[in-house]
Amino acid sequence: MKTLLIDDERLARRELRSLLEAHPEIEIIGECADAGEAIDAISQLRPELIFLDIQMPGKSGFDLLEVLDWVPKVIFVTAFDEYALKAFEVNALDYLLKPVDPSRLAESITKIKSQESVGEKHASPAEVSNHRISLEDQIFLKDGERCWFVSLRDIRYFESEGNYVRVYFEGNKPLILKSLNNLEERLDERSFFRISRKHIVNLKEIDHIEPWFNGGLQVKLRTGQLLEVSRRQAARFKDLLSL
Amino acid sequence: MSDEKAIYWLTQIIGWFLFALLILFQNILLGSADLRIIGFLMVNFVVGIGLSHLMRHFIISWGMLRQRPFKILPGVLLLSAATAILSSVIIALISDLFFDRLNPILVPPFDLLLELFLPFTTVFVIWNILYFASIYLKNYEREEVKNLRLTSAMNEVELANLRSQLNPHFLFNALNSIRALVDENPKQAKTAITQMSNILRSSLSSGKRSFVTLAEEMRVVYDYLHLEKIRYEDRLECVFQIPEEVLTLQIPPMLIQTLVENAVKHGISKLPEGGVLSIAAMEREPGLIRIEVCNTGLYNPIGARQEAGFGIGLANSRRRLNLLYGAEAAIEIYNGERTVVCAVTFPTKPLTQTNDENTPD
Numbered sequence: 001m002k003t004l005l006i007d008d009e010r011l012a013r014r015e016l017r018s019l020l021e022a023h024p025e026i027e028i029i030g031e032c033a034d035a036g037e038a039i040d041a042i043s044q045l046r047p048e049l050i051f052l053d054i055q056m057p058g059k060s061g062f063d064l065l066e067v068l069d070w071v072p073k074v075i076f077v078t079a080f081d082e083y084a085l086k087a088f089e090v091n092a093l094d095y096l097l098k099p100v101d102p103s104r105l106a107e108s109i110t111k112i113k114s115q116e117s118v119g120e121k122h123a124s125p126a127e128v129s130n131h132r133i134s135l136e137d138q139i140f141l142k143d144g145e146r147c148w149f150v151s152l153r154d155i156r157y158f159e160s161e162g163n164y165v166r167v168y169f170e171g172n173k174p175l176i177l178k179s180l181n182n183l184e185e186r187l188d189e190r191s192f193f194r195i196s197r198k199h200i201v202n203l204k205e206i207d208h209i210e211p212w213f214n215g216g217l218q219v220k221l222r223t224g225q226l227l228e229v230s231r232r233q234a235a236r237f238k239d240l241l242s243l
Numbered sequence: 244m245s246d247e248k249a250i251y252w253l254t255q256i257i258g259w260f261l262f263a264l265l266i267l268f269q270n271i272l273l274g275s276a277d278l279r280i281i282g283f284l285m286v287n288f289v290v291g292i293g294l295s296h297l298m299r300h301f302i303i304s305w306g307m308l309r310q311r312p313f314k315i316l317p318g319v320l321l322l323s324a325a326t327a328i329l330s331s332v333i334i335a336l337i338s339d340l341f342f343d344r345l346n347p348i349l350v351p352p353f354d355l356l357l358e359l360f361l362p363f364t365t366v367f368v369i370w371n372i373l374y375f376a377s378i379y380l381k382n383y384e385r386e387e388v389k390n391l392r393l394t395s396a397m398n399e400v401e402l403a404n405l406r407s408q409l410n411p412h413f414l415f416n417a418l419n420s421i422r423a424l425v426d427e428n429p430k431q432a433k434t435a436i437t438q439m440s441n442i443l444r445s446s447l448s449s450g451k452r453s454f455v456t457l458a459e460e461m462r463v464v465y466d467y468l469h470l471e472k473i474r475y476e477d478r479l480e481c482v483f484q485i486p487e488e489v490l491t492l493q494i495p496p497m498l499i500q501t502l503v504e505n506a507v508k509h510g511i512s513k514l515p516e517g518g519v520l521s522i523a524a525m526e527r528e529p530g531l532i533r534i535e536v537c538n539t540g541l542y543n544p545i546g547a548r549q550e551a552g553f554g555i556g557l558a559n560s561r562r563r564l565n566l567l568y569g570a571e572a573a574i575e576i577y578n579g580e581r582t583v584v585c586a587v588t589f590p591t592k593p594l595t596q597t598n599d600e601n602t603p604d
Contacts, residue, residue: 009476011419011420011473012423014423034515036515055512057512080415098419
């Protein structure tokens with residue numbers, strides 16, 4: 001499993017590297033000393049797993065995750081940030097406390113591997129190669145004190161809100177600092193469709209489509225919510241669905 | 244307690260003696276004084292003391308002292324009146340029996356009774372006012388002393404707590420670095436373990452001591468910075484300006500340490516390229532110590548306030564100094580030339596010595 005180590009302290013990275021020697025399935029493809037380096041490394045090397053320190057100079061581990069379009073599997077490694085990790089739902093993430101206990105590390109790796117074998121059934125190489133975010137990929141969302149790792153499959157739709165985009169999933173709707181245009185470019189068009197200037201919708205969430213005024217359409221989501229498809233997009237939408 | 248009893252009896256004697264004198268003057272003025280009045284006054288004196296003491300007995304045994312003044316007011320008035328009636332009857336009877344044999348009937352004359360009743364009621368009411376006032380005053384003082392004791396005890400506890408705070412973030416990161424060093428440089432790892440022990444020891448014992456010498460404090464700071472240097476490597480550079488003559492000065496333990504930890508946590512650790520941390524101590528004017536801890540960076544009070552946990556160390560230090568030195572101590576934090584300066588000023592002599600085994604001479 002291609003793995004990246006992100007920690008500002010050389011000795012901490014060295015320690016983690018030596019602990020990971022006991023796990024040959026973990027292939028360390030790089031080390032980063034700060035969030036800036038890590039952002040580049042993640043987009044270029046596309047690791048499957050990152051070990052991430054939370055407190056780093058400049059950007060913190062959370063700041064780093066927030067700017068990523070796509071987030072690999074994450075194991076947090078931290079000295080004493082349990083309060084920061086409380087932001088997550090129970091079992092939503094894995095973390096290790098420094099100094100790392102080798103048996104805890106082994107547990108985390110086993111857990112990650114079991115998730116991977118489930119995910120592999122869906123992942124197709126084409127999706128990875130064109131660098132679009134697939135349905136199986138996860139993104140990191142933060143809303144005030146709460147944080148989530150959300151698989152794209154679980155997102156119903158995105159809604160433009162000024163300079164932000166509101167993400168609707170389960171009962172939550174946090175904001176992310178991205179434009180809807182930017183997001184549209186990064187999302188896989190076979191899973192997500194831009195129905196209007198305001199919305200990008202997850203096709204799997206659509207219950208049915210009905211005609212609307214002026215040749216437009218209206219989609220009804222499985223949750224019962226109605227969203228309008230603009231006239232401009234309606235033609236493309238029909239094409240897409242007839243395929 | 245015996246003091247209070249003595250004061251009570253002395254007040255009783257003086258009070259009733261003055262009352263007797265008042266009656267004597269009144270009689271002299273009216274021109275009706277003869278030798279028999281001496282006997283009458285003595286009876287007055289004894290009956291006054293005796294019955295007021297009896298009245299006090301009832302006040303205490305009925306628990307009137309523990310109740311609110313308004314609630315017991317009618318009771319006290321009634322009790323005063325009853326005592327006054329009893330006194331009037333006794334005095335009228337005695338004076339009738341022994342001093343005025345012209346009228347040997349054992350029923351006191353009604354007009355004498357009336358004449359005695361009103362002044363005695365007034366006297367007993369006044370007696371009660373004075374008595375209750377003294378009791379309330381005493382209770383108030385006792386409460387005050389209790390509060391003062393409580394506050395000083397709380398300050399002691401607070402000081403002890405403030406002194407012995409250990410930064411868990413530092414502790415676990417340092418242990419993690421040491422774990423890596425065991426492979427890379429075992430000799431340095433051993434030194435680091437010794438230094439970690441020193442820090443833990445001083446942190447544990449600092450709660451018991453009010454003062455240490457600056458030299459002792461700096462030993463902890465050196466150990467601490469050495470451990471942080473293992474972690475930050477060339478991102479942390481340290482400069483010390485501590486002249487020999489200040490090394491023997493007494494300072495609160497963990498004071499410099501807290502400031503240095505702050506400088507690392509909020510300064511150096513935030514800089515990807517690292518920076519310089521400098522510590523300077525001086526006796527700027529006789530009797531006034533100034534310690535400056537500087538780090539590369541920019542102090543932003545608004546941003547700092549939003550940061551979790553920021554200011555707790557500084558606020559604690561400020562509180563400690565305030566408890567030990569009063570208004571003469573100060574901590575300021577400001578921007579120098581591309582550095583953040585944290586300066587502490589405090590007198591060489593604290594306000595009052597706290598009781599402990601390490602009082603400076």
